Amino acid sequence: MSGFQDVRDVMDITGAPDVTARPPPPKKQKTIEKRPDGITRELYALLGENPPPVAIVETKFKERPKWMGKANPWIWKGFENPARSDGLTLYHWERKTEAMDEDLSYRFSKFNVQVDVPTYSDAEYETLKNDDWSREETDYLMNVCREYDLRFPVIWDRYEFPDGKPRSVEDIKARYYSVCRSLMELRTPQNQMSADEIVMFNLLNFDKEREVARKQMAARQFARTPEQCREEEFLLAELKRIVANQDKMAEERKDLFQRLSYPAVSGNGSISAYTGSQGLAQLRDLMVQNSDKNKRKRSAMVQNSADIGAAGAGTAANTPGGGSNANGGAQRDTQAVKKQVRRLSEEEELVFGVSMPEKPTTGVKLRSTMIAPSVKGASAQKMATAYTQLDIAPRLTMPTIKTVKRFEELQTSVGALLDAKKVLEKLEQEARVLKAQLEAKGISV
Amino acid sequence: MVSASQTKRVKGYSVYRPIVYGNEAHPLPPDKRPTGAAADHTHQWTISVKGINDTDISYFIKKVQFKLHAESYTPAIRTIETAPFQVTETGWGEFEIAIKLYFHPESNEKPLQLFHYLKLHPYIGTEAELEAHRLQGKSVTSYSYDEVVFNEPTEAMFEVLTNKGTARVPPRARGAKGEFVEETERMELDKLGAGLRKVKEQTDLIKQKALAKEKEVAELRRRLEE
Numbered sequence: 176m177s178g179f180q181d182v183r184d185v186m187d188i189t190g191a192p193d194v195t196a197r198p199p200p201p202k203k204q205k206t207i208e209k210r211p212d213g214i215t216r217e218l219y220a221l222l223g224e225n226p227p228p229v230a231i232v233e234t235k236f237k238e239r240p241k242w243m244g245k246a247n248p249w250i251w252k253g254f255e256n257p258a259r260s261d262g263l264t265l266y267h268w269e270r271k272t273e274a275m276d277e278d279l280s281y282r283f284s285k286f287n288v289q290v291d292v293p294t295y296s297d298a299e300y301e302t303l304k305n306d307d308w309s310r311e312e313t314d315y316l317m318n319v320c321r322e323y324d325l326r327f328p329v330i331w332d333r334y335e336f337p338d339g340k341p342r343s344v345e346d347i348k349a350r351y352y353s354v355c356r357s358l359m360e361l362r363t364p365q366n367q368m369s370a371d372e373i374v375m376f377n378l379l380n381f382d383k384e385r386e387v388a389r390k391q392m393a394a395r396q397f398a399r400t401p402e403q404c405r406e407e408e409f410l411l412a413e414l415k416r417i418v419a420n421q422d423k424m425a426e427e428r429k430d431l432f433q434r435l436s437y438p439a440v441s442g443n444g445s446i447s448a449y450t451g452s453q454g455l456a457q458l459r460d461l462m463v464q465n466s467d468k469n470k471r472k473r474s475a476m477v478q479n480s481a482d483i484g485a486a487g488a489g490t491a492a493n494t495p496g497g498g499s500n501a502n503g504g505a506q507r508d509t510q511a512v513k514k515q516v517r518r519l520s521e522e523e524e525l526v527f528g529v530s531m532p533e534k535p536t537t538g539v540k541l542r543s544t545m546i547a548p549s550v551k552g553a554s555a556q557k558m559a560t561a562y563t564q565l566d567i568a569p570r571l572t573m574p575t576i577k578t579v580k581r582f583e584e585l586q587t588s589v590g591a592l593l594d595a596k597k598v599l600e601k602l603e604q605e606a607r608v609l610k611a612q613l614e615a616k617g618i619s620v
Numbered sequence: 621m622v623s624a625s626q627t628k629r630v631k632g633y634s635v636y637r638p639i640v641y642g643n644e645a646h647p648l649p650p651d652k653r654p655t656g657a658a659a660d661h662t663h664q665w666t667i668s669v670k671g672i673n674d675t676d677i678s679y680f681i682k683k684v685q686f687k688l689h690a691e692s693y694t695p696a697i698r699t700i701e702t703a704p705f706q707v708t709e710t711g712w713g714e715f716e717i718a719i720k721l722y723f724h725p726e727s728n729e730k731p732l733q734l735f736h737y738l739k740l741h742p743y744i745g746t747e748a749e750l751e752a753h754r755l756q757g758k759s760v761t762s763y764s765y766d767e768v769v770f771n772e773p774t775e776a777m778f779e780v781l782t783n784k785g786t787a788r789v790p791p792r793a794r795g796a797k798g799e800f801v802e803e804t805e806r807m808e809l810d811k812l813g814a815g816l817r818k819v820k821e822q823t824d825l826i827k828q829k830a831l832a833k834e835k836e837v838a839e840l841r842r843r844l845e846e
Contacts, residue, residue: 434627537629539729542636542767565815573765573804575638575789581812588819595826602833609840616844 247271258287292321293358303357308350312336320351345383345390352381542574546582554593561589626726629772635781636770638789639677640800641719642763643667645740654710661710663740667717668706672789672800678703679784680723680768680777685731687718714738721768726776732768765800 220228248271253264258281294317295303300310308316315336323329331344356379363372562569567585571578645665648657654664669684671677684705690696692715698707719734739762767787770777790801 433625537772539723539727539732540769540771541732541734542769545769561819562815565818567811567815571808573800573808574767575805576636576767578805578808578812581809581816585812585816585819588816588823592819592823592826595823595830599826599830599833602830602837606833606837606840609837609844613840613844 254281256281256284258284290321290325292317292325293355295354295358299358299361302361303354305350305353312339313350313354316347316350317354325351345386348386349381349383352379355379356381542576542579543571546571546574546579546586554590557593558586558589561593625775626728626777628775630775630778631772633773633778634769634771635773635778636767636787637677637680637781637785638672638765638767638787638800639669640672640763640765641667641669641734642736642761643717643738644759644761644763645738646759648710657710660712662712664708664710665738665740666706666708667719667736667738668704669719669721669734670704670706671785675785676703677705677785679780680727681705681721682724683722685720685722687720689713689715711740714740724777724780726774726780727770728774728777729770734766736764737762763800765804 249268250271251266252269253266255262255264300313303313304310305313316334319330319334323333327344327348331342331347334342334347336342356376359372359376359379365373365376559569571582574582643665645663647663648654648661657664667686669677669681683699683701686698686700686707688696688698688707688709689711692711692713693709700707715738717736717738719736721732721734723729723731739760742758742760770781773781789805
């Protein structure tokens with residue numbers, strides 16, 4: 176606008192008028208309410224623009240009470256309780272309602288429940304006779320029961336039959352229930368009773384002994400000391416543990432017996448069969464028999480092995496290499512003795528490589544390791560040189576029974592040779608010393 | 621009948637079975653290299669544990685564990701649970717392999733340890749011979765014979781060993797020489813016998829000399845005391 180220009184001229188401001196509009200002043204943008212995605216709700220509540228959470232409530236005074244109208248009338252009324260037998264009229268305030276019935280039945284009368292204690296005639300009493308209880312006492316008992324609503328502790332407390340012997344609660348109960356039961360039985364024979372009546376009948380079957388015992392037990396339980404409690408808990412825990420581990424224990428026991436293997440255990444692995452005196456004798460016999468069997472077999476085998484040496488050379492050539500055990504089975508020795516290990520014939524022994532070495536050391540070995548090493552390092556060196564001289568390898572190419580045996584022989588003989596050489600050397604040494612001594616003495620050698 | 625115990629041992633008896641273990645190696649031809657072989661592997665080798673003449677040994681050996689050179693092979697421990705008990709690999713170096721034989725549980729035995737030095741290059745020969753050998757791609761074998769001896773085996777194991785397999789060794793070599801046969805055994809026995817004889821001769825000689833020397837010493841002593 177030219178106006179501006181004039182002003183500028185007046186004020187001596189140079190410069191081209193800014194045509195480009197200045198960026199509008201930064202509007203105070205309403206910050207977009209970022210939905211609390213990136214930040215938690217709680218954080219947003221702290222940082223974001225939120226209205227304050229507390230709403231301020233102005234305290235107001237209480238409203239003026241509304242005035243209703245007429246007041247509700249109350250009537251002083253008299254009432255009667257049907258549960259009472261004397262017709263006493265008492266008064267109380269009652270609210271006036273629309274329907275005004277006369278003599279609304281007193282609402283608490285329904286709580287006057289009476290227990291129906293049975294009554295019996297004289298004829299019926301004939302069946303109820305009891306030596307311990309006279310007619311009068313029984314009648315008195317019934318009355319008291321009726322009066323006190325069958326609350327036996329109360330009855331027992333108030334029980335005062337003149338010249339009567341002292342009755343315990345159980346006595347009273349027992350008498351009462353037996354009376355009821357007999358009466359019931361009398362009035363309706365058992366097979367004519369309805370289901371409910373039968374239930375009732377069964378319930379009336381009061382067992383005095385049991386009740387007495389039960390109460391005693393309960394009393395004792397109540398009076399237990401802490402030690403007793405702890406002991407009981409401990410025993411229960413033990414029992415539970417034993418039951419839980421029973422299977423495992425049985426299993427372990429069986430396994431243990433199998434390991435012992437003396438003697439063959441029967442069935443489920445229990446030793447109960449052997450605990451009696453007869454059982455013990457049986458056990459002893461079994462053990463003797465077992466040890467006997469081994470010794471017998473050994474002596475027999477020793478005889479057998481002597482024959483192997485002679486027959487082995489012949490049979491070895493005949494039986495084909497890599498032989499099967501088909502023909503061996505036919506020759507199997509069948510001894511009557513209960514054998515646990517098969518006895519083999521000579522042929523089989525050769526085929527399967529069974530032998531009885533003199534120095535049995537239990538376990539698996541490689542035959543090459545079974546060759547006893549020579550003594551010490553110094554003489555081992557000498558032996559090694561001896562071997563090389565003899566053109567024999569220090570380690571066998573094919574360690575079989577025979578080669579190993581012969582190698583061991585060689586070892587011992589080389590050892591003997593070395594010893595002999597040592598002895599010779601010592602002697603030579605001695606000879607030299609003596610010669611020197613002689614020469615020293617001037618005697619010509 | 622009580623079943624053969626796995627713990628009670630048969631006293632006084634021992635049963636053995638022969639085994640052959642070792643390796644066979646051949647140089648890798650540059651054109652036909654097996655997949656996965658590193659560039660600097662020059663040979664392919666197989667280490668194995670077998671019975672004589674390839675007879676079955678799995679009735680008493682449950683599994684075999686070969687422990688190879690840990691830094692070169694992963695996993696270093698190779699467990700073979702079925703026949704043939706062998707591991708085939710490629711490599712360039714020779715090293716000792718620890719072999720562990722695991723027996724069936726009825727034997728109630730700990731595993732047995734063997735060692736074998738892996739052989740890739742031929743034993744003897746001049747440089748030229750070795751070179752020629754390599755070029756021809758001939759394989760190199762190194763096998764050892766040994767016998768697994770079960771001393772006082774358990775009853776169960778005794779049953780197994782007296783029913784399966786055999787301890788016998790074939791009488792004669794079928795093909796390539798160097799197999800373990802009865803003939804080999806006999807040759808060794810003969811060599812040992814010869815050695816024994818020599819030793820005996822020498823021992824006798826020395827004994828004679830010693831006797832003579834003893835007399836000399838006695839003589840000298842006597843003269844000294846005169």
